[in-house]
Amino acid sequence: MKKSTAEESRSHKAQVVVDRLGKKLNRQIVGSMVACVHCGLCTDSCHYVLSNPGDPTYAPAYKADRIRKIFKRHYDWTGRVFPWLVGAKTVMTDEELEELKDISFGKCTNCRRCSLNCPMGVDFATMNRMTRGLLVSVGIMPEGVATVSKDQWELGNQMGVLKEDYLETLEWMEEELQDELDDPSAKIPVDKEDCAVVYSINPREAKYDPRTIGDAAKIFHAAGEDWTMPSDGWDMTNFGLFSGDDELGGAVARHLFDRVQELGGKKLVISECGHGYRSTRCEAPNWAKYDVPFEMESSVETMLRYVKEGRIKLDKTRNSKPVTFHDSCNLARSCGITEEPRELLNLVCTDFREMYPNREENYCCTGGGGAMSMSEYTPRRLKSGKVKAEQLKATGAKVVVTSCHNCVDGLTDVIRHYELDMEVTQLVNLVAEALVIEKPARVPTVVEDLPLAGRRIVVADDEPDQLLYLATVMEDYGATVYQAASGDEALTLVRKEKPDLVTLDLAMPGRPVTEIYEVLRSDSELEGLKICIITGRPEMRELIYQRMETPPDGYLDKPLSEDDLLRGVRKVLELSHQEV
Amino acid sequence: MVTAEVETEQIQLIKGDITLLEVDALVFYAEPNLELGSGFGTAISIRGGPTVKKELERLGPVGTGEAVVSGAGNLKASYIIHAVGPRFQEENTEEKLKTTILNSLRCAEEAGAKTIAFPPMGTGFYGIPLDLCSRLLVELVSDHLKTSASLKEVIICVQDAREFEPFRKELSKVTG
Numbered sequence: 165m166k167k168s169t170a171e172e173s174r175s176h177k178a179q180v181v182v183d184r185l186g187k188k189l190n191r192q193i194v195g196s197m198v199a200c201v202h203c204g205l206c207t208d209s210c211h212y213v214l215s216n217p218g219d220p221t222y223a224p225a226y227k228a229d230r231i232r233k234i235f236k237r238h239y240d241w242t243g244r245v246f247p248w249l250v251g252a253k254t255v256m257t258d259e260e261l262e263e264l265k266d267i268s269f270g271k272c273t274n275c276r277r278c279s280l281n282c283p284m285g286v287d288f289a290t291m292n293r294m295t296r297g298l299l300v301s302v303g304i305m306p307e308g309v310a311t312v313s314k315d316q317w318e319l320g321n322q323m324g325v326l327k328e329d330y331l332e333t334l335e336w337m338e339e340e341l342q343d344e345l346d347d348p349s350a351k352i353p354v355d356k357e358d359c360a361v362v363y364s365i366n367p368r369e370a371k372y373d374p375r376t377i378g379d380a381a382k383i384f385h386a387a388g389e390d391w392t393m394p395s396d397g398w399d400m401t402n403f404g405l406f407s408g409d410d411e412l413g414g415a416v417a418r419h420l421f422d423r424v425q426e427l428g429g430k431k432l433v434i435s436e437c438g439h440g441y442r443s444t445r446c447e448a449p450n451w452a453k454y455d456v457p458f459e460m461e462s463s464v465e466t467m468l469r470y471v472k473e474g475r476i477k478l479d480k481t482r483n484s485k486p487v488t489f490h491d492s493c494n495l496a497r498s499c500g501i502t503e504e505p506r507e508l509l510n511l512v513c514t515d516f517r518e519m520y521p522n523r524e525e526n527y528c529c530t531g532g533g534g535a536m537s538m539s540e541y542t543p544r545r546l547k548s549g550k551v552k553a554e555q556l557k558a559t560g561a562k563v564v565v566t567s568c569h570n571c572v573d574g575l576t577d578v579i580r581h582y583e584l585d586m587e588v589t590q591l592v593n594l595v596a597e598a599l600v601i602e603k604p605a606r607v608p609t610v611v612e613d614l615p616l617a618g619r620r621i622v623v624a625d626d627e628p629d630q631l632l633y634l635a636t637v638m639e640d641y642g643a644t645v646y647q648a649a650s651g652d653e654a655l656t657l658v659r660k661e662k663p664d665l666v667t668l669d670l671a672m673p674g675r676p677v678t679e680i681y682e683v684l685r686s687d688s689e690l691e692g693l694k695i696c697i698i699t700g701r702p703e704m705r706e707l708i709y710q711r712m713e714t715p716p717d718g719y720l721d722k723p724l725s726e727d728d729l730l731r732g733v734r735k736v737l738e739l740s741h742q743e744v
Numbered sequence: 745m746v747t748a749e750v751e752t753e754q755i756q757l758i759k760g761d762i763t764l765l766e767v768d769a770l771v772f773y774a775e776p777n778l779e780l781g782s783g784f785g786t787a788i789s790i791r792g793g794p795t796v797k798k799e800l801e802r803l804g805p806v807g808t809g810e811a812v813v814s815g816a817g818n819l820k821a822s823y824i825i826h827a828v829g830p831r832f833q834e835e836n837t838e839e840k841l842k843t844t845i846l847n848s849l850r851c852a853e854e855a856g857a858k859t860i861a862f863p864p865m866g867t868g869f870y871g872i873p874l875d876l877c878s879r880l881l882v883e884l885v886s887d888h889l890k891t892s893a894s895l896k897e898v899i900i901c902v903q904d905a906r907e908f909e910p911f912r913k914e915l916s917k918v919t920g
Contacts, residue, residue, distance in 0.1 A: 180833050301871060303832030310869075311782040317868035318783030320903065326790060327761070397904075415868070419904050 177302040178255045182238055184301060188294050189239060196291050197235045199284040200225055206278035206288065211527045212271060215550040224278040224288045227267050231295045261304050268295045269306050270541040273532025274406070275493040280524060297408025305407065308537035312403050316416060321399035323367035331395060333370045337378040341385070345601060350385045352377070355427065356392035361466070362429030363393050364400035364420065364444075366437045366569040373572075379596035380435060383467060386601050387475040391433075397423030400434045401569075402443035402451075405494075406534030410451050417448030421456055431459040433466050436590050438492030438568035439533040442499050462501060464567050467595050468508045478598040483513035487594075488561035490519060490575060491526040492568030494533055500524075505567050505591060512594045519559050527552050529566070531574025546581045549574075553582035564588050614642025615734060620663040622646045624654035625698070626672040630722070634667065634698065637726050638733065651680035658690065665717075665737060670699040670707065678707050685714055696736045698722060746911075748918040750889040754897045755882070755918065757911050762901040763787040766820040768857035769813070771848050773866050774826040778804030778812070783869065788824065792817030796824065808834075809843035811851045821861070825851045831870040838880070841865060841872060845884045853893050861899040864907050874910045882914035 174182070189197075206224040207213050213222045220226055229251065236243030236252035243252025255261065276289040299305055300313070316322040321330075331354065338352040353359070363384070369376045384391045397419045404413025424432050434441050445460045470476045489509055495501045502523040509516045519526065530549040535541065556564060556579070564575055564586055575588045621643045625631040628649075635645040646661055648654035650672050658666050666684065670677050684690055697708060700722035708716060718736035720729065746757040762770055763784060772784055778800040780789050788796055795817045803812045803826070811827040827848045830840035845865060852860045865881060866872035885898045902908050 176835055177832075301833060314781060314783035314869040315786060318863075318903075319786060324782055324786035326787060411871075412868075415904075415906055418906050422905055 174254070174256050175258050175261075177258050177261055177304065180302050181255060181261060181298045182234065184298055185234060186239055188298065189235075192287060192290060193294060196228070196286045196288065197232050198240065200228060200232070200282075200286050201284060203283065206282055206286070209278040209281040210272075211275070211277070211530070211551045212544075212548045214527075215548045221267075222271055224272070227272060228286065228288045228291055230264055230267050231291060258304070261299060261302070264295060265299050265304050265306070268292055268299065269309065269535075269538060270544060273493075273528050273530065273535050273545075275528035275532060276497050277493070277525070277528065280497060293405075293408040295408065296406075297410060300407050300409050306538040306540060308539060309403075309407050309534075312534070312537045313407055313409065313412060316399070316401075316403045317412060320397065320416075320419060321367040321370075322401055322403045323371045325367050325370050327395065330370050330398065333374050334377065334393060337374055337381060340378050341381050345382070345385070347385075350381070352381045353392040355395050358428040358430075359390050359392040360430050361389055361391040361433050362424045362427055362431070363391055363433050363435065363463075364398055364440075365393070365435045366401050366440055367399050368569045368573075369435065373569075376435065376590060376592050379592045380463065382596045382599060382601075383470065383476060383592070386599050387470040389470075389475075392427065392429070394423045394427060400432075400440040400444045401437060402440070402448060403534060404451060405439060405443040405447060406532070413443065413448060413451035414453070417444065417452040418454060420444065421448075421452065421454050424458055429458060431461065433461055433463050435463050436567040436569070436592055438494030438496075438499075439570050441501070442494035442533075446499055462495070462504075462567070464501065464504050464508060464591055467591065468504050468511075471508070471511055476595075477600040478512055478595065479600050480512055480514050480598055482598045483594050484515065485513075485563050486515040486517060486559075486561040487513045487563045487565055488517050488519045488556070488559040489522070490529060490556075490564050490566040490571055491523055492566060492571050493526075493528055495567055496526060497524045501567075505565075508591055508595070509565065512591070512598045517559055517561055519555050519561075519564075521555075527555055529568075529571040529574030530578060531568075531570035533570050536570065536573050536577075542577075546577060549578040549581065552578050553584060556584055556586060557582075562586060565591060565594065567591055615730060616737075617642035619643040619665065619737060620646075620661060621733070622648060622654055622657045622661065622663045622666040624648040624651065624667060624672065625669040626650060627669075630669070634724075634729065637729050641730055650674040651677045655680050655683060658684065658693065659687075662690070663693070665694040665696060665733065667696045667698045667720075667733075670697060670704040671701055681708060681716075694718070694736050696720060696733065698724065746915055748886075748915045750886050750918065753889040753892060753895065755885055755889070755915060756897065756899045757908065757915055758899060758901055759904065759908055760901055761787070761903075762861050762863050763791055763819060763821075765861045765899065765901060767859040767861045767899060768821065769823040769825050769852045769855060769859070770816070770819075770821045770861040771811075771825045771827050771863060771865070773863060773870065774806070774828050776805050776807065776828050778806060778826055778828075784863065788817075788819065792819045792824075800826070809840050809847060811844065811847040813851050813855055823852075823855050823857065825855075825860070827851075827865070829866045829870070830872070831866065833871055837872065838876060841877065842880055842884065845881055846888075849885070849888045849892075849895070852895055856894045858894055859897040859899065860895060861901050864900070864902055864911070867907070874907060878910040878914045882911065882918060886918050 233253040237254045242250045274289045279287040279289045312322045315324040334352045341350045402416045441462050530545045623634045646657045694717040696718035697716045698720045720732045748755045799814045806828045816824045827844050829844035830837045867874050
């Protein structure tokens with residue numbers, strides 16, 4: 165088809181943006197494009213507007229119209245027929261795209277407060293994110309956004325942390341933890357397979373705030389958790405959420421999800437980060453088109469669960485300064501996590517006071533899930549923090565807690581700029597501070613952690629001391645043990661309890677053990693049963709091995725050390741050699 | 745790892761970190777001003793040391809499609825080929841990417857390299873589609889190896905399963 169004059173003079177980048185806009189339209193976006201009646205209610209919701217009352221260019225409706233006019237010109241019949249009537253206008257030059265960048269990245273943090281308060285359901289934040297994505301796809305973005313995006317694309321984390329530095333930080337934190345607790349069993353396990361919890365973090369923690377990793381490790385240790393951190397695919401943040409780049413969003417998510425699956429993790433715990441939680445838990449499965457087969461939860465939920473399950477004890481008097489809570493936009497407004505942090509705060513400090521407004525109506529910290537990366541907009545961002553500063557000051561608190569790493573930095577900037585007498589911390593720090601750890605530190609006693617957990621074993625021996633010894637060792641390692649003093653007793657118990665394994669002494673009173681063995685092997689109902697001979701008379705071994713039946717699954721000589729017994733039994737139960 | 749034989753030479757597809765490879769030359773998808781920047785540039789700056797950046801100051805700027813060679817500092821590689829490819833859906837992307845890959849191979853031959861490692865050229869941040877990149881890279885490298893002077897082994901180093909799969913498919917065409 166012949167290009168129109170306008171198309172011919174439109175810059176290549178502008179043409180790509182126009183074309184790509186059409187591919188990004190869905191019901192939610194189109195609804196937001198057409199539903200605005202310019203009532204102005206969004207204006208009072210925006211912290212940029214509230215902090216810049218004389219400047220209408222910050223109004224969400226005004227900002228939305230910058231992209232809406234392009235939509236109307238190209239994808240809405242009203243704009244195609246009556247462009248002058250509905251304010252439809254195309255985009256022609258790279259300079260116009262730069263202006264769009266300034267609005268999209270520099271005059272909005274995508275905090276979604278206006279989206280929540282729009283009576284027409286216009287979701288400006290989603291429109292704005294889409295606009296950012298269109299601009300990024302043609303290379304128009306703030307330098308900081310480019311830097312962070314490239315780091316995450318190529319190094320797998322958005323702060324350019326190299327693998328060796330990350331692993332060194334974990335080792336360092338492990339050493340600190342062991343020193344603090346005077347307990348060498350306190351570990352930060354890396355790439356441990358089949359754990360209950362895979363813990364993922366924000367790279368800011370490895371780069372600037374490793375104490376949050378150490379504190380989390382302390383909590384996992386105290387709770388006796390079976391946990392690990394991946395050596396690769398450990399970044400749970402996703403800059404695609406901020407930059408609007410769905411391809412980056414999908415790639416990052418797939419990398420993380422694949423890694424959890426490779427490790428055989430049962431649950432992915434996302435450290436205290438609003439951006440990370442929203443992107444990983446809520447948005448990423450869509451970006452990556454990934455059917456996530458494991459559970460995901462915020463570490464806020466994890467810590468609260470530990471308290472409720474009695475796995476950790478807290479002494480709230482250790483956190484006695486007046487504390488307030490800042491709800492992260494991503495965690496509270498977009499994901500509905502508002503009550504869990506408050507419940508935990510009331511358990512972990514003595515003086516918690518609300519900030520107003522709060523929960524989903526809270527004002528943005530100015531960090532906006534990534535806005536800190538754009539230094540050219542820092543003066544604007546700090547000016548927009550006026551409303552946040554007033555909110556903080558009104559609480560009278562000395563500590564502001566937030567469950568988001570971007571908010572930690574955003575609030576720190578606001579506090580410094582407006583000279584407030586406050587410090588910023590996170591729940592993980594408060595919980596670690598309040599932890600009551602009785603020495604020696606609690607060792608993992610979760611049943612699933614023990615090497616014979618879930619195994620059912622019948623032990624047969626006519627020597628009471630031997631029987632007690634064998635049974636006790638196996639029970640100590642998690643097995644359920646049934647004791648028999650003769651072959652017949654063993655046979656009865658095996659038929660009744662259907663265990664995984666029976667151990668037989670060869671010289672017991674009553675029916676010969678060879679006969680018992682033959683019965684056990686020929687019983688079709690006991691097909692999967694493992695049999696291990698444990699005897700102090702090795703010369704009798706041939707009595708079993710020369711028979712027609714399948715030989716025993718294992719053979720152990722008495723006397724047996726605890727280690728030899730455990731190793732032998734696990735081998736018979738066909739656990740892998742690596743596990744043994 | 746997947747290996748394809750071309751005449752007596754080899755193309756290997758591996759998962760890993762390209763900046764850690766012990767090869768004669770590794771390819772870095774560069775900006776026209778040759779600033780190392782972030783991503784793999786961060787890894788080269790930190791692991792390679794300051795000499796790479798210093799050397800680059802006298803080599804740039806470089807036009808799209810062209811490639812230049814620098815030392816690799818403390819990296820295990822001997823050289824870095826800084827290849828300036830097309831970016832962000834610019835016009836004639838396919839033709840420019842082709843030129844970039846061919847120029848990278850030319851630079852490797854001129855340096856006498858026996859082994860060279862390529863990343864997925866321009867995919868990810870610069871927005872080159874993985875399908876396009878994998879098709880061009882495997883095609884051009886296979887053709888080149890049939891008549892190569894010094895190159896004996898070409899490694900395509902990807903990060904994860906998402907990147908691995910398109911290259912594996914293209915390599916399977918080479919091996920038949």
